Amino acid sequence: MKRLLDVLREDLRLTGTKEGCGEGECGSCSVRMNGELVNSCLVPVLQAEGARIKTVEGLATKGELHPLQKAFLNCGGAQCGICTPGMLMAATQLLAINPHPSMADIREGLAGNLCRCTGFIRIFESVIAAVALDKGHSAEQAAGAR
């Protein structure tokens, strides 16, 4: 009955996932479980048996930050860092479903995640910047493949 959050942080030492409220209100502990966004503080680990879990540690590939991580750094979307992993996972979820979100879509997609430091505008702008960064990256890849 241990919480998924505790297994990630204490047993697996994946401390990127943060605990804020511990009761499903803040989204700091968000991870993706079988492609769905969940609050890991509310998931008994037995419910995760056999599931594919993605945490913030899984966003960077081959030592390169994910476009969302780069954009959060560049646009001031991250300060104390407590909410940031959850925001990143919620934004990843959003972009998986909707690769070209409007500002309204971003607000809705991140509505379950609270930030006490930056206010939300820089976070929303970071997601917009990440979409632009990703488009540029894809265009570069396409040009390289030609």
Ligand code: FES
């Ligand atoms: S710590 Fe899980 S939602 Fe706040």
Ligand code: FES
């Ligand atoms: S950066 Fe501190 S809570 Fe969001």
